[in-house]
Amino acid sequence: MAVGKLVNRVDAVAKVTGRAEYTDDFYRPDMLVAKYFRSSIAHGRVKEINVEKARKLPGVEAIFTYEQVPRIKFATAGHPFSMDPDHKDVADRLLLTRNIRFMGDEIAIVVAEDEIVANKALKLIEVSYEEYKPLIHPDDILKQGAREIHQGSSNIVGEHRYECGGKVDDALKGADYVIKGEYVTPMVQHCHIENHISFAYMDDLDRIVIVSSTQIPHIARRIVGEALDIPLSRVRVIKPFMGGGFGNKQDVVLEPMVAFLTLKLDGRAVQINLSREECMTGTRTRHPFHVQVKTGFLKDGTMVARKMDVLSVTGGYASHGHSVAAAGGSKSSFLYPRMAIEYHARTIYANIPVAGAMRAYGSPQVIYALECATEDAARFIGMDPIEFRLKNIVRQGDVAQVTGKEILSCGLSQCLLKGKELIHWDRKKKEYEKYKTGPVRRGLGVACFSYASGTYPVCVEVAGVRLVLNQDGTVHVQVGATEIGQGSDTVVAQMVAETLGFPFENVRVVQAQDTDVSPFDTGAYASRQAYVVSNAVFRAATSLREKILDYACLMTGEKHGKFDIVEENIVSADSGKFVLTMKELAVDSFYHKERGGQLTSEVSHKTTTNAPVFGCTFVDVLVDIPLCKVKINKIVNVHDSGVILNPVQAGGQVHGGVSMGIGAALSEELLIDPETGYIFNNNLLDYKVPTFIDLPEINHEFVETFEPTSGYGNKSLGEPPVITPPPAIRNAVLDATGVSINTLPMSPHKLFALFKKNGLMDPKGKADV
Amino acid sequence: MFDLKKNIKAETVDKAIKHLAENPDAKLIAGGTDVLIKLRQGKSEYCELVDIHDIDELKFIRIDDDKSIVIGSGMVFSKIIESDIIKKHIPMLCEAAESLGGPQVRNMATIGGNICNGVTSADSASSLFTLNAILILKGEDGTREIPISDFYLGPGRVDLKKCEVLTAFKITHDNYQGYFGHYYKYAMRDAMDIATIGCAVCLKTKNGILKDYRIAYGVAGPVPMRCRETEKTVINKKVSKDLLDEIAKTVEKDVNPRTSWRASREFRINIIKELSKRATKKALKRAGEKF
Numbered sequence A: 001m002a003v004g005k006l007v008n009r010v011d012a013v014a015k016v017t018g019r020a021e022y023t024d025d026f027y028r029p030d031m032l033v034a035k036y037f038r039s040s041i042a043h044g045r046v047k048e049i050n051v052e053k054a055r056k057l058p059g060v061e062a063i064f065t066y067e068q069v070p071r072i073k074f075a076t077a078g079h080p081f082s083m084d085p086d087h088k089d090v091a092d093r094l095l096l097t098r099n100i101r102f103m104g105d106e107i108a109i110v111v112a113e114d115e116i117v118a119n120k121a122l123k124l125i126e127v128s129y130e131e132y133k134p135l136i137h138p139d140d141i142l143k144q145g146a147r148e149i150h151q152g153s154s155n156i157v158g159e160h161r162y163e164c165g166g167k168v169d170d171a172l173k174g175a176d177y178v179i180k181g182e183y184v185t186p187m188v189q190h191c192h193i194e195n196h197i198s199f200a201y202m203d204d205l206d207r208i209v210i211v212s213s214t215q216i217p218h219i220a221r222r223i224v225g226e227a228l229d230i231p232l233s234r235v236r237v238i239k240p241f242m243g244g245g246f247g248n249k250q251d252v253v254l255e256p257m258v259a260f261l262t263l264k265l266d267g268r269a270v271q272i273n274l275s276r277e278e279c280m281t282g283t284r285t286r287h288p289f290h291v292q293v294k295t296g297f298l299k300d301g302t303m304v305a306r307k308m309d310v311l312s313v314t315g316g317y318a319s320h321g322h323s324v325a326a327a328g329g330s331k332s333s334f335l336y337p338r339m340a341i342e343y344h345a346r347t348i349y350a351n352i353p354v355a356g357a358m359r360a361y362g363s364p365q366v367i368y369a370l371e372c373a374t375e376d377a378a379r380f381i382g383m384d385p386i387e388f389r390l391k392n393i394v395r396q397g398d399v400a401q402v403t404g405k406e407i408l409s410c411g412l413s414q415c416l417l418k419g420k421e422l423i424h425w426d427r428k429k430k431e432y433e434k435y436k437t438g439p440v441r442r443g444l445g446v447a448c449f450s451y452a453s454g455t456y457p458v459c460v461e462v463a464g465v466r467l468v469l470n471q472d473g474t475v476h477v478q479v480g481a482t483e484i485g486q487g488s489d490t491v492v493a494q495m496v497a498e499t500l501g502f503p504f505e506n507v508r509v510v511q512a513q514d515t516d517v518s519p520f521d522t523g524a525y526a527s528r529q530a531y532v533v534s535n536a537v538f539r540a541a542t543s544l545r546e547k548i549l550d551y552a553c554l555m556t557g558e559k560h561g562k563f564d565i566v567e568e569n570i571v572s573a574d575s576g577k578f579v580l581t582m583k584e585l586a587v588d589s590f591y592h593k594e595r596g597g598q599l600t601s602e603v604s605h606k607t608t609t610n611a612p613v614f615g616c617t618f619v620d621v622l623v624d625i626p627l628c629k630v631k632i633n634k635i636v637n638v639h640d641s642g643v644i645l646n647p648v649q650a651g652g653q654v655h656g657g658v659s660m661g662i663g664a665a666l667s668e669e670l671l672i673d674p675e676t677g678y679i680f681n682n683n684l685l686d687y688k689v690p691t692f693i694d695l696p697e698i699n700h701e702f703v704e705t706f707e708p709t710s711g712y713g714n715k716s717l718g719e720p721p722v723i724t725p726p727p728a729i730r731n732a733v734l735d736a737t738g739v740s741i742n743t744l745p746m747s748p749h750k751l752f753a754l755f756k757k758n759g760l761m762d763p764k765g766k767a768d769v
Numbered sequence B: 001m002f003d004l005k006k007n008i009k010a011e012t013v014d015k016a017i018k019h020l021a022e023n024p025d026a027k028l029i030a031g032g033t034d035v036l037i038k039l040r041q042g043k044s045e046y047c048e049l050v051d052i053h054d055i056d057e058l059k060f061i062r063i064d065d066d067k068s069i070v071i072g073s074g075m076v077f078s079k080i081i082e083s084d085i086i087k088k089h090i091p092m093l094c095e096a097a098e099s100l101g102g103p104q105v106r107n108m109a110t111i112g113g114n115i116c117n118g119v120t121s122a123d124s125a126s127s128l129f130t131l132n133a134i135l136i137l138k139g140e141d142g143t144r145e146i147p148i149s150d151f152y153l154g155p156g157r158v159d160l161k162k163c164e165v166l167t168a169f170k171i172t173h174d175n176y177q178g179y180f181g182h183y184y185k186y187a188m189r190d191a192m193d194i195a196t197i198g199c200a201v202c203l204k205t206k207n208g209i210l211k212d213y214r215i216a217y218g219v220a221g222p223v224p225m226r227c228r229e230t231e232k233t234v235i236n237k238k239v240s241k242d243l244l245d246e247i248a249k250t251v252e253k254d255v256n257p258r259t260s261w262r263a264s265r266e267f268r269i270n271i272i273k274e275l276s277k278r279a280t281k282k283a284l285k286r287a288g289e290k291f
């Protein structure tokens, strides 16, 4: 039995020995490098561009500008193809552009023998602009007569509204109290370790091979075909080992360009390897949200109505566009299902870097607003925030309002109770009473979330698995599920071993993805991978197991049902007595001259369910008022993600997510110059990702439920841990200081301004700190 | 990939001086943790280098016969942290060293490079200011000594003459014996960050009286600085909580931080005042003062 066991990652040794090969490790003879010539303004149009001097520089192979690229607009979002014309991504991008929509927009590209030459050539390109006032603040973007960043768009990428659980306006009228709040989240960036990198070459007259660090090899293949107007089958995408993505590689950023360049350069290999600075402003970011929330509730703490109004800013191009605000609205709706909800969202363009998919896809923004508002409501009536939540949260058997489906597994109340115990809520609440004045204050905070296990019914959920019994009695697994560091290959191996009855070590998952070979799967995003692959694996492994047992019958002349698989052997089902080894069986199947054949099984499975997941964060903070700093004493995340397939990997996901959440809460923000659209801090010195010693000890716990729609009872876990640390920390700081900080991040600069405004900065100063 | 034209490895200080004389455009590189950043940014003034990283005569910490502590400019911060001499006599310099970068950076970054780089945020600078450190420089015309406070000329500019190499820092006996100090770095992160404000305090007490008091800041002005007015005001006063408040108040008049997108002047002044109290309090505790 391998599921739920503490097994090592299947790629652990390859990674720690440095043998795992990443995109940059692949060498092609004569490979050229390409560098973008990026705009130095945020909004405008190129009047003239002159690349002649640059072209003459020795070592420069070619230069292309917006004039030489196909006039085909394409959409970059890494979504499955949609057969519904109303549900297509916005195609608003050309390979290179004359119209400048953010600082760093791609005007031209230099191809050279190395990076040094390419960088020198960039300096020799002459360009003149017609400049427009950068549209950065929503008020300016939506003002009557504002320039359209994309013609005909009115600067709006998408808009929708839903109402469920009754009429919100009526429910608000029936409430004892109604409170309002406005919450703002900033532009943050994924900061995956491996920057975006791709290269392409041709291995035949008409076939393009792309090697790329991507979460979505199969989707990338389709979009490259669309962008260059060539048949999909002429494109092959290979994904080697990857150094993370967090959604930023659920987007087609470099692949169409490297494919274009190799086509233009006679099939010669061309690589684009973005610098960190380019990666931070020239790829994707998290959408900044402005959220208004109205909450109606009764004296006893029952919430009866919630109205949310969301403005999401997508930047210069749509990318994932309005899908992010839409997903944030629907996945959060499971949390408090017994009240009337209205959700209205709009997504707008702006002359800032492009936002796309990022871990938890809209939910961190929406849940931050929602859980700040919930806290404010609990405090308004002086009710304990845990009790208030317990009264209102979702329970197993509730019907999800947006989908109308019954929630089959939900351990959220146990999560809250467990977290309460682990943080010592009651004891510390009392103890911290005496730390509500003076320079150093203490407080506790909580926040909870709901999320989903995929994208169905918005997108198709399809997963493919192929199993092959090797001649030595082990099994090779090919999956379309894309390993990007999250550990999906390991849990797939566990699932296969579990159902086949094989030892875990005898299951090998083929690591690299290759669209010519790998079964179809849309890729790693939406925390979907383990959930959507589970039923495909279960079916494929069950079928291979049947074939193996049938073959044992064929070999021995015994009747069906007589045998079982235990570890490496076929044994008698009744007595457990040894019959033959798997290797003997496999060799026979391959080499017996009359019977058998290679034993394989292949399944492509569509998932038509989407299990909600739940969890919460508890946090204990110390606020140093004179220094304007928040110190986290303890943080606990408790998750209901169904059956935990691998406790160590699951813990790793939670730890990574919580640290990302702490960064979002306290320090991370891409700072935009409001006049020019310039990003001040697109580097890892000035963009403050917490370092190892900035993080407290991170505690996690699982409340294991069994999700019946999943092959192995598991639900999603990849993204959710990032969602609740920011609101929980905000609520704890509020508990400690009485100050509501309704914009992220809660950086010292922001605390300084708010503490001053609220009279907390003692002008005389106290020495006893 | 760096666009390096020349990288000349020097085996001795004298050879380094000679290489600098023969290659007028060349710059010194020690640990390279500042130089390589500039090279990566494509700054062409660093494309010819004289590498002094492996010069053994720059790597030492010793106590001379006159009891001066002398620190070779090529000492990396991780070695300074481990030095028994520094730990025993000037622990505040260990604190400064520990606050710099992360382990990898501290293994490469030298104290000489930190000061010669000339930036106001250099973490070792304010401590060296409060210790009245003397810089020993060697050039074509021989050796000269200069107090650290005279070495800084302006942001990124130091008093290094043509072909000069900083060889060592000297802290004389009367500047460390009987002194207690503390370095407090305030940054947005606890590692891998530049100081928003760095504050070093070094003091001497007798019978509850501040006999000597030195306070220096990084990022409180264009170059690291001592707060002379504050020092004058508080020397010979009785140690008390009120004294800490008085220091915080006067120190504001000594400093001149600026507003940048990284932090506002007002925010920095708040931190400057608060750190003066916290660093002084810590140093007083070390001096055995109770109040």
Ligand SMILES: Cc1cc2nc3c(=O)[nH]c(=O)nc-3n(C[C@H](O)[C@H](O)[C@H](O)COP(=O)(O)OP(=O)(O)OC[C@H]3O[C@@H](n4cnc5c(N)ncnc54)[C@H](O)[C@@H]3O)c2cc1C
Pocket: B027, B028, B029, B030, B031, B032, B033, B034, B035, B036, B037, B052, B073, B074, B099, B100, B101, B102, B105, B108, B109, B110, B111, B112, B113, B114, B115, B116, B117, B121, B122, B123, B124, B160, B164, B165, B166, B167, B192, B193, B194, B195
């Ligand atoms: C990731 C990172 C984090 C950092 N964090 C910090 C931090 O927290 N605090 C901090 O203060 N700094 C920090 N720095 C900056 C840097 O590490 C320090 O300034 C370091 O002390 C520089 O020393 P070096 O030997 O690497 O200098 P180099 O880069 O080799 O040289 C720096 C300058 O000094 C000159 N120079 C070097 N040695 C001599 C000499 N003997 N004589 C004359 N001139 C010389 C060089 O020509 C150059 O102009 C950080 C740097 C990095 C990359």
